Amino acid sequence: MTMPHSYDVIIVGAGPAGLAFARALAGTRLRIAIIDQSPAATLAAPPCDGREIALTHRSIATLQRLGAWQRLDPAHIAPLREARVLNGERSFALSFAGPHEGDRLGSLVSNHHIRRALFQSTVDQTGLTLLAGTNIRGVRTDADAATVLLDDGRSLSARLVVGADSRFSFVRRQLEIGAQVNPLGRSMLVARVAHAAAHRGIATEWFGHGQTIAMLPLNAPRVSSAVLTLPSAAIDRLAALDGVALGAELTRRFRARLGAMAVLEGPHVYPLTTTYAHRFVARRAALVGDAAVGMHPVTAHGFNLGLQGAVKLADLIAEAAQHKRDIAGDILLRRYEAAHRLASAPLYASTNLLVRLYTDDRPVARIVRPLALRAAARLPMVRTAIARRLMQQ
Known part of the structure; x- marks a missing residue:
């Protein structure tokens, strides 16, 4: 007999990609957990980190759909x-x-303003649990479930685990997914x-x-x-x-x-450091944002690419949930991987070529x-x- 899962989806990382992915699943009735090592107060009011994000029109439309753009002060949009x-x-x-x-x-919008707006639009979402100030010490998957082990000894299970935990992703390493890592x-x-x-x-x-x-x-x-x-x-x-x-x-x-x-x-x-994961998916697992592709900032594509990839995965999952299909099925995950690789590989390669050409003296x-x-x-x-x-x- 299969034991009931703690959640349908566990997201590791409450940065922009993780929050956007969670928010894009609103209305699906899926039980979602977001785990992040930062305390809730920091997630709710992120400190200024100096980074300005160049948002494309498509990304702005996506943030509007997620209810985050409307929460930005117009004085913070350049x-x-x-x-x-x-x-x-x-x-x-x-x-x-x-x-x-x-x-x-x-x-152009400051990164911390975007993060705050995404958090505000997501935190009270029906079916969502925020586990802030929480560290994980292990991730494993099998044919039936993904299991996340917490530092406090708890073990959480889900139908799908999503790594959204930076270009140095712990989830990626736990899943034994290699990556091009270029300091x-x-x-x-x-x-x-x-x-x-x-x-x-x-x-x-x-x-x-x-x-x-x-x-x-x-x-x-x-x-x-x-x-x-x-x-x-x-x-x-x-x-x-x-x-x-x-x-x-x-x-x-x-x-x-x-x-x-x-x-x-x-x-x-x-x-x-730039990174590109050898795979974006594994059994009952997926990578989004910088955990999948960590771009050089010179062309300002990283945030926009990560946002679109996260929403693409969420849309595939929402469609599967609506039709009562497996939200972590192999075909679904491969569709996400193929779409995100098609979008990211040319940008990643051309950006690295540009950097090499214009920093070579x-x-x-x-x-x-x-x-x-x-x-x-x-x-x-x-x-x-x-x-x-x-x-x-």
């Missing part, structure tokens, strides 16, 4: 009207804008800065020799998020500077394109980079296609 790419010392910039004048490429030896420093000139809603990505620096336009016309990528030791030295010295250093590194900068918040430092790469930018600039159809991709992903 329009992204254009993106420019610069290379080295050259003044030439490759520009991406919407296909029609006045179109937004997307919107890049570089770190990203992010800080909110005020500057003298208006940004006009334009994001700039400058691949300089030995550094990458981006300026992301925020809602105030003279406030941006500065994102600097350097070898990790160099970033650690900059992060130790006081606010005045760091502002001066960011001004110098951006060649005062927006005038003098003053640090308003931060810095925050993130060592860069060998003479050949320095010659190729400006040629590639100018070739793209001469092909309006290519620029329009990329812009549409940025808006829709």
Whole structure:
């Protein structure tokens, strides 16, 4: 006789992907548990982590469907009207804008605001149990159930376990799913800065020799998020500077394109590692978000990709539940894996290629980079296609 499960679905990780997945299952009558090591108070009011998320129109529509977009303060949503790419010392910039004048490429919202909105839209969902401040020490699956062992000795079972617990996923390791894990030896420093000139809603990505620096336009016309990528030791030295010295250093590194900068918040430092799981599913288990694919932040696709993958899996499960089919059946899980691999593999490969090309300071790469930018600039159809991709992903 089969013992009843504690839940239908157990989600490990209450980040954006885990919360979006849970919220997309609202109305299915499934019993869902979300386990996260952070206390409930932190999940309800996440601290500022400095990261600004470039949301595509598709992601905004998804957040609206989940009831999260409506919970964001409009003052926290910044329009992204254009993106420019610069290379080295050259003044030439490759520009991406919407296909029609006045179109937004997307919107910029702070990561902690999105997390709070997703939590608020999910926490009181019927059939959902939040196990906050809880650590897990084991995950195993068999033909009938997924079992999650908690640090306090409890054992929970479900028809499906979903790992949404970061690019260094414990669930992924427990399921013995391998992954490409690529520590890049570089770190990203992010800080909110005020500057003298208006940004006009334009994001700039400058691949300089030995550094990458981006300026992301925020809602105030003279406030941006500065994102600097350097070898990790160099970033650690900059992060130790006081606010005045760091502002001066960011001004110098951006060649005062927006005038003098003053640090308003931060810095925050993130060592860069990309990951790609060899499989996104296992017996009665699936991976979503960074646990499946951890993108390099340079193209800003990671959040959007993770959100769409989580919702895709949830939609397949909701359909199965409606027709009283197994919500963790092999065919269902393989459909999710195939769809998410089709969406993620080209982006992951092209992003890594872009990073290698524009962080390679060998003479050949320095010659190729400006040629590639100018070739793209001469092909309006290519620029329009990329812009549409940025808006829709």
